[in-house]
Amino acid sequence: MLFLEPDMTRFAASLPLEEAPGTKFNYSSGTANILSELFMDSFNSREEALAYPRLALFGPLGMHSTILETDASGVFVGSSYMYATAREWARLGAFLADDGKLYGRPVLPADYISFMRKPSPESQGRYGSAQVWLQLGGVKAGEDGIPEDAFWMSGHDGQSVMVVPSMHLAVVRLGLTPSRTGYNVQLLNAKIIEALRRER
Known part of the structure; x- marks a missing residue:
């Protein structure tokens, strides 16, 4: 496609349904x-x-x-x-980490970030309601040092932007890893969070 x-x-719209809507993620x-x-x-x-x-x-x-x-x-x-650029992705991530505010002024509708993070029931909590991945996927929520409120956007060649509102944090990774063999973005993010916590 x-x-x-x-x-x-x-x-995409022309493809036949494989399952009834709302039954499988x-x-x-x-x-x-x-x-x-x-x-x-x-x-x-x-x-x-x-x-x-x-x-x-x-x-x-x-x-x-x-x-x-x-x-x-x-x-x-x-x-x-x-x-x-990596800095521009970081700007977007920081904006989302700050609840959709720009210089303290709300830009997104109230509670939109909460809506983004609302799990799709069929995804077993792995996917949010606005096209983002949630912390439960891959590494269980709150384990390995990644806060439960973390969410991220994931590119198809291993790029990612992790957003952690509770830490006012955005982590951008633009490396090219198409196969994902031997690569786990959550483990990389967990190490970054661990290092930041040691500095505080």
Whole structure:
């Protein structure tokens, strides 16, 4: 889908259901892209939708080189095609760690971060309601030194942004690890948290 389909949303929406909705969890990039089209359709024009991320989020956060690409149909590829420097990803992570506030001013709706972190029941607590992974996945909540409120965004080649609101912390990893063999991002994050706690 990500490399061969000109209209990723249409492709994802055309696939048959494997299970009844609400009965089984399976991560799908297609879901994020369907949500991207719904987001873009909520604007009066496609031009307005294309401009909105930079006006509402990237610009105010100082993410000036960030690019959110579209597919050939003109819809944001929300699952995968956002490119930013490590510092810009860290700005986004810090913004989320600060409950969606910018210089103390709320930018996101009240309780949106809580909504993001609300587990999808079918995921056994591993996946949040807004396309983020929760701490329970891989390393049990609160164990190995990672706080229970941690959540993260995960890229398909091993990139990640971990957000820990209780520590006002964002950890960015942009390394290329497609196979993930011998690599566990939670263990890396746990070591970073351990080092930070020793310094405090």
